[in-house]
Amino acid sequence: MTPEQEQVIDNETLPAKTKEQLKKFLSEKNISDDQFEEIIERVNSEYMSTRIEACEAVGVIAAQSIGEPGTQMTMRTFHYAGVAEINVTLGLPRLIEIMDARKEPSTPTMTIYLEPEFGADRDRAREVSWQIEAATLQEFGDITIDMQDMQVVVHLNSAVCEKRKIPVGTIIETAPRKIRERRHYRDFEHESDEKEGVINFMPKSRESYQNLFQLAEHVRKVIVQGIDDIERVVVRKESGEYILYTEGSNLKDVFDVEGVDTRRTRTNNINEISQVLGIEAARNAIIHEAVSTLNEQGILVDVRHIMLVADMMCLEGEVKQIGRHGIAGEKESVLSRAAFEVTVNHLLDAAVANEVDELSGVTENVIVGQPIQLGTGDVKLIAKPMN
Amino acid sequence: MQSYTRYERARIIGARALQISMGAPLLITTEKCDPLEIAIEEFQQNIIPITVKRK
Numbered sequence: 001m002t003p004e005q006e007q008v009i010d011n012e013t014l015p016a017k018t019k020e021q022l023k024k025f026l027s028e029k030n031i032s033d034d035q036f037e038e039i040i041e042r043v044n045s046e047y048m049s050t051r052i053e054a055c056e057a058v059g060v061i062a063a064q065s066i067g068e069p070g071t072q073m074t075m076r077t078f079h080y081a082g083v084a085e086i087n088v089t090l091g092l093p094r095l096i097e098i099m100d101a102r103k104e105p106s107t108p109t110m111t112i113y114l115e116p117e118f119g120a121d122r123d124r125a126r127e128v129s130w131q132i133e134a135a136t137l138q139e140f141g142d143i144t145i146d147m148q149d150m151q152v153v154v155h156l157n158s159a160v161c162e163k164r165k166i167p168v169g170t171i172i173e174t175a176p177r178k179i180r181e182r183r184h185y186r187d188f189e190h191e192s193d194e195k196e197g198v199i200n201f202m203p204k205s206r207e208s209y210q211n212l213f214q215l216a217e218h219v220r221k222v223i224v225q226g227i228d229d230i231e232r233v234v235v236r237k238e239s240g241e242y243i244l245y246t247e248g249s250n251l252k253d254v255f256d257v258e259g260v261d262t263r264r265t266r267t268n269n270i271n272e273i274s275q276v277l278g279i280e281a282a283r284n285a286i287i288h289e290a291v292s293t294l295n296e297q298g299i300l301v302d303v304r305h306i307m308l309v310a311d312m313m314c315l316e317g318e319v320k321q322i323g324r325h326g327i328a329g330e331k332e333s334v335l336s337r338a339a340f341e342v343t344v345n346h347l348l349d350a351a352v353a354n355e356v357d358e359l360s361g362v363t364e365n366v367i368v369g370q371p372i373q374l375g376t377g378d379v380k381l382i383a384k385p386m387n
Numbered sequence: 388m389q390s391y392t393r394y395e396r397a398r399i400i401g402a403r404a405l406q407i408s409m410g411a412p413l414l415i416t417t418e419k420c421d422p423l424e425i426a427i428e429e430f431q432q433n434i435i436p437i438t439v440k441r442k
Contacts, residue, residue, distance in 0.1 A: 053392035053393060053394070054392050054394075054441075055392060055394045375394045376394045376397050376398045376401075378394070379394055379395050379398040379439055380439060380440040381398060381399065381402055381437050381438070381439060381440070382437070382438060382439070382440045383436060383437060383438075384435075384436045384437055384438040385436070386434075386436045
């Protein structure tokens with residue numbers, strides 16, 4: 001391929017990806033100018049034929065194209081995807097979850113990629129996982145209830161602390177603080193001995209055993225290392241690097257952990273992505289999640305349908321669900337809303353509020369019996385002067 | 388020749404076929420009788436005096 005030909009490809013109105021593929025395909029080949037011209041012409045006509053014409057009812061087509069394969073999805077899948085042990089909602093329930101824009105998915109998970117120097121080494125990857133996985137105090141030592149002195153005694157195991165790379169002093173400091181802040185239990189005092197690795201917790205009222213046992217429960221369950229929302233971390237090797245899979249999701253805090261590759265790390269909590277990374281990232285996450293959920297079931301849907309849905313969900317700057325409380329429920333037109341669900345309520349409210357319907361959408365015009373703004377209905381004819 | 392989408396084509400041919408069926412003078416000489424077929428032939432020759440207004 002000559003540089004001039006490359007120039008010609010660059011000047012065509014083709015998508016960047018097609019141009020690249022074309023260049024790559026032609027790079028090693030020796031072709032005459034005539035052949036090149038024909039190739040360009042055919043590629044162009046093929047590209048034009050895949051484009052959607054103006055006035056096409058893309059929304060209806062997208063709905064059909066996602067809905068029909070959706071009927072073939074398994075209703076309930078309790079599936080261990082990819083990683084043994086970690087349970088992820090898949091199939092139809094997951095698809096519904098995405099479209100409903102739930103605040104929290106039923107099984108939040110993260111896929112955490114590591115920086116090269118951490119991802120290459122198993123031990124270093126494990127170290128990062130300890131920074132992330134929530135670990136309770138009982139994992140770091142023995143917890144005993146001293147009935148005689150009405151106190152809970154924690155003997156920290158220094159070997160475990162060493163292995164998990166957390167200083168004894170840090171645990172002594174965090175444990176009481178976290179019980180107060182995260183578990184909202186404040187009726188206790190504590191004293192500690194850093195050298196011995198001992199913490200004593202005393203309930204404020206020394207009268208009842210109930211308080212003592214309650215306190216012991218809080219002491220056992222308090223999270224002293226890792227990120228609170230992330231219950232479990234599994235380290236796996238995939239295509240030459242170690243990747244962390246988690247149960248539970250907290251994007252913001254995981255990004256703060258050293259060694260995490262923030263560009264590739266992802267969560268399946270779309271709402272969280274929109275909060276932390278913004279609406280464009282949320283749109284991409286919706287597309288990615290929907291496509292992978294469908295593909296996992298062996299269903300192939302053109303991304304453009306899903307992109308349209310994702311665009312509609314993110315149009316207003318926040319992730320909105322498809323349905324009553326989201327897109328369909330917030331339409332401008334009264335008639336359009338009334339046609340969707342709870343007809344009488346919408347009409348009544350509109351009458352009380354003295355609403356006006358501009359009849360600019362499709363549904364409203366169908367209801368009043370006018371041509372709709374789609375297909376041939378959206379074409380305006382004018383006279384063409386002869387000669 | 389300007390390229391039309393299939394909806395624009397349908398609309399132009401439809402409008403012209405209606406004119407022909409109501410007795411408008413033809414712009415081509417043809418053997419055909421059906422106004423729709425005549426309109427299609429006129430469209431193919433690009434002599435229908437109708438075009439579309441795009442937004």
